[in-house]
Amino acid sequence: MTQPRRRRQSLAGLANISFGFFGIQIGFALQNANMSRIFQSLGTRLDDLPALWVAAPLTGLLVQPVIGHLSDRTWLGRFGRRRPYFLAGALLAALSLLIMPLSPGLLVAALMLWVLDASLNVSMEPFRAFVGDMLDRDQHAAGYGVQTAFIGAGAVVGSIFPWLLERAGVSNVAPPGVIPDSVRVAFWAGGAALLLSVLWTVLTTREYAPEEMAAFDGAPAADEAEGHAALAARGDGAPLAWLGAGAAVVALVAALGLEKEMYLLGALLAGYGLASLVAIKRARRARGAGMLGHLVGDFAGMPPLMKRLALVQFFSWSALFIMWINTTPVVTGAFYGAPDAASPAYQEGANWVDVLFATYNGVAALSALLLLPWLARRVGKSRTHAIGLTCGALGFASVFVVPDARWLLLSEVAIGIAWSTILAMPYAILASALPQRKLGVYMGLFNVFVVLPQLLVATVMGSITKHFFPTAPIWTMAFAAATMLAAAAAMLRVRVE
Incomplete structure (x- = not known):
């Protein structure tokens, strides 16, 4: 008997599947381009910015694997299994975008950043798996390419909206401790756009029922039993080593008087070790794997291809997070000579950052539709990604040689090409190589290697900036260029059939 196949989607069908990501990315763009600005407007010092950003990646680290695991096992009849998470996350994110620019102080702003990022992650993670659910392998590259175009x-x-509002006459300046109206209106409009775009995907798509997915990909029972047995057979050495590593980091931070945010790294290492130990003990006692056991077992048993891609993700997202945190102080300080957030020149420079971020995202959208398919057919997905990452490294390095802020647009073109490959190529490779019935949890676990480098940057970069170049944050771009180049080198080790 011929194995049934998923319906082949037209361009309109591919667009419906990923259109919700358009609104989700508006939310992320408003966050990435404006949160440092909001924090500085509310009185945050430059070297304290990374600590305030810790909430965002930490939220993704915890939320995405859990949501992936749950959505793999959810079925709510006509509402499906991924779409309920799209909608719930979008509602909470829209509410957060409404409240964020009304924050009376740093505490509320930091809290709303956490809620916003948690909500965006609840919506985003199932969208990655949704493409794999809805498409056969021969359409994965096209599906993730269209998704990347919507992301861009x-x-x-999201990035350019405050700048456009200023041109339309909305005030871009405010007294000390007050967020400008241009940012407030942008956040409110972004919340509405996010909710409406996710509703579009929810209302225009129909998910395959569990019986149909089983027919496409086979029953999961044997794999589940094998995974539980493998977990029970694991020794205690590795979990204890993780616990020891976490304790060592905490002791080192205390002994050397390092930034207190670095305690988070120790806590995460120890937390993973403890979770692994509990999951193994439960499996040995035949109490059932449970969600914790599944997550630990799937993380430890990642396919080799996923492990090699994880290293690439670690380096590339380190560079991106350095950029998101530091671009505003770099541009306002080095190119506008205005490190003071209360000055008009600072606000002008911050709006130019919105234009720069819009540029790299626009280039990424065009690259995903026009450049990447052409390049991948000629040199393969792995080399395409390596070329894109190299372009990103050159873009970061060019910050040191451009004569003025306008020339940074060329830097953003190179970074945009890298961004397009980062968003498309790893997921297209994985979606065709991973077991489809575990696509949600594996995509969530893959996000760990997006989040860990962000946590490392958020906890360590502040110390580096404070001690080595407290008044010259432009040197953070040298770190970004080096780590992006390391990602390109690591990608050359990934072989795709």
Whole structure:
């Protein structure tokens, strides 16, 4: 008997599947381009910015694997299994975008950043798996390419909107401790756009029922039993080593008087060791794997291809997070000579950052549709990604040689090409190589290697900036260029059939 196949989607069908990501990325873009600005407007010092950003990656680290695991096992009849998470996350994110610019102080702003990022992650993670659910392997590259185009388009809108509002007459300046009206209106409009775009995907798509997915990909029972047995057979050495590593980091931070945010790294290492130990003990006692056991077992048993891609993700996202945290102080300080957030020149420079971020996202959208398919057919997905990452490294390095802020647009073109490959190529490779019935949890676990470098940057980069170049944050771009180049080198080790 011929194995049934998923319906082949037209361009309109591919667009419906990923259109919600357009709104989700508007939310992420508003966050990435404006949160440092909001924090500085509310009185945060430059070297304290990374600590305030810790909430965002930490939230993704915890939320995405859990949501992936749950959505793999959810079925709510006509509402499906991924779409309920799209909608719930979008509602909470829209509410957060409404409240964020009304924050009376740093505590509320930091809390709303946490809620916003948690909500965006609840919506985003199932969208990655949704493409794999809805498409056969021969359409994965096209599906993730269209998704990347929507990500780029949404990011353009979210990044440039405050700048456009200023041109339309909305005030871009405010007294000390007050967020400008241009940022407030942008956040409110972004919340509405996010909710409406996710509703579009929810209302225009129909998910395959569990019986149909089983027919496409086979029953999961044997794999589940094998995974539980493998977990029970694991020794205690590795979990204890993780616990020891976490304790060592905490002791080192205390002994050397390092930044207190670095305690988080020790806590995460120890937490993973403890979770592994509990999951193994439960498996040995035949109490059932449970969600914790599944997550630990799937993380430890990642396919080799996923492990090699994880290293690439670690380096590339380190560079991106350095950029998101530091671009505003770099541009306002080095190119506008205005490190003071209360000055008009600072606000002008911050709005130019919105234009720069819109540029790299716009280039990414065009690259995903026009450049990447052509390049991948000629040199393969792995080399395409390596070329894109090399372009990103050159873009970061060019910050040191451009004569003025306008020339940074060329830097953003190179970074945009890298961004397009980061968003498309790893997921297209994985979606065709991973077991489809575990696509949600594996995509969530893959996000760990997006989040860990962000946590490392958020906890360590502040110390580096404070001690080595407290008044010259432009040197953070040298770190970004080096780590992006390391990602390109690591990608050359990934072989795709």
